[in-house]
Amino acid sequence: MGRLKGKIAIVTGAGSGLGKAISETFADEGAQVVLTDIDLDSATKVANAIGTQAIALQQDVVDEQRWDDIVQATIDAFGTPHILVNNAGLVLPGTIESCSLELFRKQTSVMLDGVFLGCRAAVNVMKANDQPSSIINLSSMAALQGYSPFIAYTAAKGGVRSMTKSVALHCKEQNYPIRCNSLHPAGIDTPMVRQESVGAAGDATPATGIIPLGGLGHPDDVAKLCVYLASDESRFMTAGEYPVDNGLLYKPD
Template identity: 35%
Template sequence: MRVKNKVVIVTGAGAGIGAATAVRMAEEGAKVVVTDIDEKMAISVASGIGENALGLKLDVSKASEVEEVVSQTVAHFGSLDVLVNNAGFGILGTVVTTEEEDWDRLMDVDLKGVYLCAKYAIPEMIRSGGGSIVNLASTISVVGIPDRAAYVASKGGVAALTRAMALDHANSNIRVNSVAPGVIDSSYYEEMYKKVDDPVAFRKNLEARSPLNKMGEPVDIANMILFLASDESKFATGAMFTIDGGFTAG
């Protein structure tokens, strides 16, 4: 029960890493607010967890929705201890082929969403005496890959913002870290599979990025997020923890 009675918000938790994180938090004793832009998916995951979970719709790019979710969390569970900024998506494209509206939407969710959620969560954490924020970065925060210009830029921003937030709020007993997943077998890639000519070859290429020659599972990332949410990581802040099957070791 490593996060017993801690109140946790997980964004983008209707599937994949977010859903796995919400479940692991609940298994370890937390009260979890499961949020997703798809309200039905959020409610479904929360229902599967039980009475210690609340499912809410949230578009992290909209300040009014973020503020409302934080308010509902505190009203329902009494406090806020942990924020997991997981919501995000990726698109294919170079800076030449990426449309401006697609670039703006990705940045609004993947980077601005982290800022907005932290903006409204941190004051509540201060009232509770501190807390932990875990941002989902990526291995591409430090290693570029072709044809993902907007996504690479957004995740590089998340890694940098994590360090800034850690320094800004350390005196308030708020730790801020990021997790950098490698290639994870989750819903993130479903839309990409639909857009490529040979999905099977595309998947094999993804698997080959890891020296372990396989994709990770959402729970592999959820377990690291759980560690960073718990008091076991009480001396960790401003750091990025890479879980990538050895991809960045090469």
């Protein structure tokens, strides 16, 4: 407990799934958390359950001006943020033959443009921090392997992987106190993964115990790694990419 004491975090897509788990775990570790989501009601329920160290704000991550508003609201509520988790996303099916340009752009706007806007907004204020800061971008195993049924999702997450490294290196070159890393989960037991178009099924994943090969991960499996990357414990780690995949990368079948 207390690994993030004194830290202020912004988490996008925080109303459910990974964003919810990350926000709750950050708060448990002492952080003050700003939860954003396009669904304000969902984010508000999570923030209310956390308590006074959390607030919820409505955000469409592709809205450039709204990023400025979110950062200013964070400063007004708690102070300058030290942590940003770019988590907001969606996944819609479409192969290289079936995916329309509209569908492609819808997904890349959220998961690539939105991450760019978030990183830019965070760097602009975090660079003046007097303690280490951390940007964590949620990519995917799809960025490392490819995933033919979801070409737009794969393209966006691949872009996040490369952009993360560029952000990290820029911050080092400018001597900013900011690290930037990407996480690459495989299938995690969240509402997005459970939706019919993705096709995950079966019993709910327990929070503890051994997960068999091919099983879904638990949201806490990602959230706990986020705590480490958000904390000063990982001060020597930047431009990294971290699979959370139960060995899928090396045994995909």
